[in-house]
Amino acid sequence: MQLKTILNRVLRHSAFVYVTEQLVQTQAGATLQVQLRARANSRPRCSGCGRLGPGYDTLAQRRFEFVPLWGIAVFFLYAPRRVNCVRCGVRVEALPWAVGKHRLTTAYAWFLARWAKRLSWKEVAEVFHTSWDNVFRAVEMAVDWGREHRDLSAISAIGVDEVQWQRGHRYLTLVYQIDTHCKRLLWVGKERKLKTLLGFFRWFGQERSAALKFVCSDMWKPYLRVIAKKAGQAVHVLDRFHIMSHLSKAIDEVRAAEVKALRAGGYEPVLKDSRWLLLKRPENLSEKQEIRLAELLQYNLKSVRAYLLKEDFQFFWGYRSWYWAGQFLERWCKRTMRSRLEPMKKVARMLRAHRPLILNWFRAKGAISSGIVEGFNNKAKLSIRKAYGFRSFHTMEIALFHTLGALPEPEGTHRFC
Numbered sequence: 001m002q003l004k005t006i007l008n009r010v011l012r013h014s015a016f017v018y019v020t021e022q023l024v025q026t027q028a029g030a031t032l033q034v035q036l037r038a039r040a041n042s043r044p045r046c047s048g049c050g051r052l053g054p055g056y057d058t059l060a061q062r063r064f065e066f067v068p069l070w071g072i073a074v075f076f077l078y079a080p081r082r083v084n085c086v087r088c089g090v091r092v093e094a095l096p097w098a099v100g101k102h103r104l105t106t107a108y109a110w111f112l113a114r115w116a117k118r119l120s121w122k123e124v125a126e127v128f129h130t131s132w133d134n135v136f137r138a139v140e141m142a143v144d145w146g147r148e149h150r151d152l153s154a155i156s157a158i159g160v161d162e163v164q165w166q167r168g169h170r171y172l173t174l175v176y177q178i179d180t181h182c183k184r185l186l187w188v189g190k191e192r193k194l195k196t197l198l199g200f201f202r203w204f205g206q207e208r209s210a211a212l213k214f215v216c217s218d219m220w221k222p223y224l225r226v227i228a229k230k231a232g233q234a235v236h237v238l239d240r241f242h243i244m245s246h247l248s249k250a251i252d253e254v255r256a257a258e259v260k261a262l263r264a265g266g267y268e269p270v271l272k273d274s275r276w277l278l279l280k281r282p283e284n285l286s287e288k289q290e291i292r293l294a295e296l297l298q299y300n301l302k303s304v305r306a307y308l309l310k311e312d313f314q315f316f317w318g319y320r321s322w323y324w325a326g327q328f329l330e331r332w333c334k335r336t337m338r339s340r341l342e343p344m345k346k347v348a349r350m351l352r353a354h355r356p357l358i359l360n361w362f363r364a365k366g367a368i369s370s371g372i373v374e375g376f377n378n379k380a381k382l383s384i385r386k387a388y389g390f391r392s393f394h395t396m397e398i399a400l401f402h403t404l405g406a407l408p409e410p411e412g413t414h415r416f417c
């Protein structure tokens, strides 16, 4: 069977024909080169407006990379014609297997983009003997297409989160859809300032913003202000993940200070290697860690008291009624304010200041998927770690949308995967 026969089966074009095929040995290895030409008497299609027009001239032959066969690179060779279009002037003709100036065929670009969801970009380039640039361009194409074709209707709950992406406190603001029926990354912004999130709402539009029912975010002041202004009708929830991470940070501070003080006083290092014992949830500890934690809890240490306050706070999330949850919150804050643990007191003050938004958690229960922001946060951090070395914001944005955007794909892209 000839390659032409297979190509006619999988990728047939009405206006172009596969003419010859050739196995060419180059320095980089063997390549299969497939020559194409326009069907006799066919007129070229303008790449500007998509209409057929009279031919103008023919350009030099170009190579388009296609999906490799048995590890052999496959190239389409074709000399594009130019159209003398009545609307657009002289233009290069539109080709059904590639878009614009792309040197990858559309089929191959989707093929690489799909693999790039499973492997890192570097690995995809290695496995398919192509360049990192080609993989990036393929993913970029897939993301651009997906963002253009995604459905942005019926979004009722969003979560706003920030992740660090470069050394030196550089942040990205990520906005997710967190409806129970659809969870995905919607938007990425540079920094985490007032104007960052304003940028989201500008893009999102007034109509969609007015339809929001729930917004979930951290207690970060610029976010609070923008959300109150742009989606004031939505129930604004301060989410569990962020509140608990503030408490964990406070414990860390108490512990670090105490370790220092104990060491200065010449005491036994009881707190040595205790960080994870105090930060992990008890049910996630190993048996050995459990025993160590039990030992540690016998000491009347500041770190232990901070830990117990945090664990006590977990009960808060189990309440059904916001009224009783509110009572609990007040008791907890009172107790913490008497604890003489400054970092914990700071959290208590913060919780008191945002009491209504925290209690909104109970009004939103069931309507948004709790824990979803935390899940996305972990995945985003993983993408950023994997993409280590991506200097530019654009590359990072493409990577995040590719893994978290749940973007649509055109039909038939699975064919070669």
Ligand SMILES: [Zn+2]
Residues within 6 Å of the ligand: 046, 047, 048, 049, 050, 051, 085, 086, 087, 088, 089, 091
């Ligand atoms: Zn035209």
